[in-house]
Amino acid sequence: MAEIRSNAASVTFDHVTKTYPGASMPAVDDISLAIEAGKLVTLLGPSGCGKTTTLRMIAGLEMPSSGRIMIGGKDVTRLPATDRDVSMVFQSYALFPHMTVIENVSYGLRFSGHDKKEAASRAHAGLELVGLTGFEARLPSELSGGQQQRVAVARALVLEPQVLLFDEPLSNLDAKLRRHVREEIREIQTKLGLTVVYVTHDQEEALAVSDRIMVMNKAVIAQDGTPRELYDAPADAFVADFIGEANILDCEVVSVEGDEATVRLGSLALKLPARSQLVGPAKLAVRPSRIEIGPAGRPRTIAGRLEKVTYVGGHLELIIGTPHGQVFAISHDIDAPFQAGDSVGIGFPERGPVLIKA
CATH class of the missing domain: 3.40.50.300 (P-loop containing nucleotide triphosphate hydrolases)
Incomplete structure (x- = not known):
């Protein structure tokens, strides 16, 4: 053949x-x-x-x-x-x-x-x-x-x-x-x-x-x-939102040294790859699976309030109200005692937020 x-x-x-x-x-x-x-x-x-x-x-x-x-x-x-x-x-x-x-x-x-x-x-x-x-x-x-x-x-x-x-x-x-x-x-x-x-x-x-x-x-x-x-590492908000879901948050680039930027999100300061960003307004793209949810008041977190908790089998889907707008997060800890109305702290792991153009 x-x-x-x-x-x-x-x-x-x-x-x-x-x-x-x-x-x-x-x-x-x-x-x-x-x-x-x-x-x-x-x-x-x-x-x-x-x-x-x-x-x-x-x-x-x-x-x-x-x-x-x-x-x-x-x-x-x-x-x-x-x-x-x-x-x-x-x-x-x-x-x-x-x-x-x-x-x-x-x-x-x-x-x-x-x-x-x-x-x-x-x-x-x-x-x-x-x-x-x-x-x-x-x-x-x-x-x-x-x-x-x-x-x-x-x-x-x-x-x-x-x-x-x-x-x-x-x-x-x-x-x-x-x-x-x-x-x-x-x-x-x-x-x-x-x-x-x-x-x-x-x-x-x-x-x-x-x-x-x-x-x-x-x-x-x-x-x-x-x-x-x-x-x-999406280039902009369109790519971030089209390739999977992403939270797009307003932030401020405070300083840039070499390839590292100091970024302020409310009271939270983050060190992130600069990705050619200049000092001034910018945006953060954050994947729902790369957000850490825990008790309120933890250091290096922003405050939020759980608006909705949905169990979908393998994970929980969380809608969180914050001073920066609604944040959508996914938690694989399906036994976590989260309930709508809880105050929480939102943290970002090292490979979480990505700087994109404002």
Whole structure:
């Protein structure tokens, strides 16, 4: 049986802009990016941020208004989709309902000129890779949503593209199945060393599958980094709140010495990485899981009052009123004697708050 190979290639955008006729603002505004061969990079952001337009420009389904696009070092800016070595897995799967699974998977191979025997061999290899051996004769209507998604992935893989594109691939699946299929996609990508560009608006999905995440907002890239970098050190309030939940608190940078800033939050003084912040007003981003809740009056804490305590199985969710606004915290001490109305002290561990721009 044939094997599915990787022809992974890099993707580069050089000052790419896309403006649709009649639009007052560009859909993608002067983006430069570099995606390394063999990596899974996610474009993450809210609806209308430009992520799907960016993906479609890689595919050749949209042409940029200006700038250059390169795949594997080759300028493909004006090449149509048919002349690019790229495959896309669509949100709707786009399977042919009248064709069997094996016919769907081999269709692209037959269309591109492979003989019947080779197309069948590679199609069988693709189905084996996604765990659907034995499903060859079924029609799409006889498959579950997750199985249809895997057929779509197999159909893309057998073409051995330089770049594999996913456009919101899990949005039609229920939560449990989404988790299972995203693990399969990541496993296949890692095993074959594929270059994958993955579009989603789901931050948990992005954190789970990505080597790197490019967070997009208002047609530009707000921040580019590894999942941990974006979670631990968001660039601004938008990224902090989009990559997981975050409390955004007003603070004051009192002084900066080298890479360390002295930050005042009410009566509390904190020493934090300066992250290029200057003396003056700033904001702190604090993850709910990185807040310490204890009895009121402890040193190095700010005072608060519990407004709501919710038990959700593995942890408690706490809403705390403070002089700095409401704070949302998570406590894994489910036996802690917290009750609404209690006075508490809010502390921050060393790797808790992160300075961001005001």
